[in-house]
Amino acid sequence: MSIYKSSNRVKNQTLSLSHLRKIWGSEQNVSDKLLSEVSEELNSNVNMCQLNTELRMCHFIAQVMHEVGGKFNLEENLNYSxxxxxxxxxxxxxxxxxxxxxxxxxxxxxxxxxxxxxxxxxxxxxxxxxxxxxxxxxYRGRGMLQLTGKSNYISMKTKHNNLWSASVDFVANPDLLLQPKFAVRSALIFWLEHQLYKKADIGASRMVTDSITKVINSKTTSYSERHDNLTDLLKRKVFKDVF
Known part of the structure; x- marks a missing residue:
């Protein structure tokens, strides 16, 4: 845990259901319960997991928006032609x-x-x-950033248990990542491990968004959509009162 340095939040507001409901607007698609659990987990870890500025949070959520879609699916869609x-x-x-x-x-x-x-x-x-x-x-894709592959589940187990001083076996029980708490944590670990917060700090340009997208899913065709997500979040100042 100590290997990650974090700055203090500028404000001490709470990231809550109301913030995420501005993004996932229909309760018919995404329940209050799920979004509340996600917001609570994010709020608890903004400093430790380097989501402690508006720009960082917007970059992170812009990627999550595309990965989970409008219904906040925490499992990979394998319905291919x-x-x-x-x-x-x-x-x-x-x-x-x-x-x-x-x-x-x-x-x-x-x-x-x-x-x-x-x-x-x-x-x-x-x-x-x-x-x-x-x-x-x-070991198909699960979680908010679609953790995939046995080696990544093994790594998730080690890093999660070190960061949260826990004993959770994601290798034996990969469906744990379908629970909101662990779905969030899997994405936070990826964010930390790849130091994506450093890329986010550079700014809000398309070049920056693309550099983050490339790490998360280099072969995706959604580079433009992910940048549009970021632009929209910043324009609407969805998280401005949190930081």
Whole structure:
């Protein structure tokens, strides 16, 4: 914990449900309970996890907005078409017949085999075993920044337990990251580990946003959308009264 230096918050206001409700506006899509748990966890860790300025928080939330979407989904969406699988995952690029078998097909009303997709897409990557190991599905993307891969779950376990003086086994119980508290913490650990707060401190330009996006998901096609999120958060001063 001591390896991370943090400055004091300029103000001692509370990041609350009302702030996040300005972003996720419909309670039909996202419950008060979920957003309250997320805001409480963020508020408790703004200093330790280097989210202690308006600009840092806006950069962080701009990325989260795209990762979880309008319904605040804490689990990876694996509903892919055949061509999307081939273009997104190298394993499917090498075996396009598998992409056809696993993808959805609207013309025939065929649903995607999401478990098979995870196991094939992530086989022999990020600490995962073979397709047959089932690691791809077990360690599919979860949390606010979509933690993926067995090696990252192992790292999450070590770093989380050091930072929060806890004993939680995310490797044995990866679905823990679907709980708001741990979903938030997984994203905070990523933010710290990659020192994204230093990039955020540079400013609010497209170049800065892109540099953060590249670390979180280099192959995404959403660079522009993530920057638009940041611009909107700053324009509306969503977190200004917190800092």
């Amino acid at each position: 055949e061509m999307a699988l081939i273009s997104t995952f190298s394993n499917y690029g090498r075996t396009p017949s598998d992409a056809k078998n696993h993808a959805y097909n609207r013309a025939t009303n065929k649903k995607a085999d999401i478990e098979a997709i995870a196991n094939h897409a992530y086989a022999n990557r990020m600490g995962n075993g073979s397709v047959e190991s089932g690691d791809g599905w077990k």
